[in-house]
Amino acid sequence: MKPAISPAMDPAERDQEFIRLLTAHQGPVLAYIRSLMPGFTGASDILQQTNITLWKKKEVFELGTNFKAWAFAIARNHVMDQRKKLKRNGWLVFSEDVAELFAAEAEDDDLDQDESFRALEVCLSKLRAHDRELVQKRYCESVTLEEYAGQLNRSAGTLKARLFKIRAGLRRCVDRQLQHVSP
Known part of the structure; x- marks a missing residue:
């Protein structure tokens, strides 16, 4: 097991950990x-704002505390700040109650996130190249479906339908992968 950050560590060792x-x-x-x-x-x-805050506050992280919970709390603060900005600018956002439900559900999720991400990586690697590219454009890059559809000379509706099928297939694949991992 890797050491947790403690004040007794050398500063370079603390930073590395x-x-x-x-x-x-x-x-x-x-x-x-x-x-x-x-x-x-x-x-x-x-996420980047959260990382900056985590780095700035790294000295307050204590031995024996849960890094993930600490990072989630900081991320949640940044999300709430962003929600306020969006609301001020006239964007429709979920009510605070709905946001609280999302937060509670995400925090209480009992699936091991690392196993879920590994399963998703396996399933993504099984996709055809053009389907994997569609997923990447939609979820990893700042490209809207309309922009990407224009690049491909296809309709956004066609891509949306394809993405729906891909997500359903990924969900089934991840479920199968996690069944193999679970005791």
């Missing part, structure tokens, strides 16, 4: 942000 923890939790923190802001294309920006 903090970077390891930060890197190891990028996927779960991004998934948490996306669960709080479904459909919001700026989730990676919120």
Whole structure:
């Protein structure tokens, strides 16, 4: 087991351990942000703001505390700040009660996030190249379906329907992968 950050560590060793923890939790923190802001294309920006805050506050991380819970709390604060900005600018956002439900559900999720991400990686690798590219454009890049459809000379509706089928297939594949992992 890797050491947790403690004040007794050499500063360079503390930084190295903090970077390891930060890197190891990028996927779960991004998934948490996306669960709080479904459909919001700026989730990676919120992740970066969260990373900056985590780095600035790294000295307060204590031995024996849960890094993931700490990172989720900071991410949640950034999400709430973003929600306020969107609301001020006239965007329709979920009510605070609905956001609280999303947060509670994401925090209480009893599936091991690492296993889920590994299963998703396996399933994504099984996709045909053009389907994998569609998923990447939609969820990893700041490209709207309409823009990508224009690049391919296809309709956005066609891509939306294809994406629906891909997601359903990925969901089934991930479920099968996790069944093989579970005791």
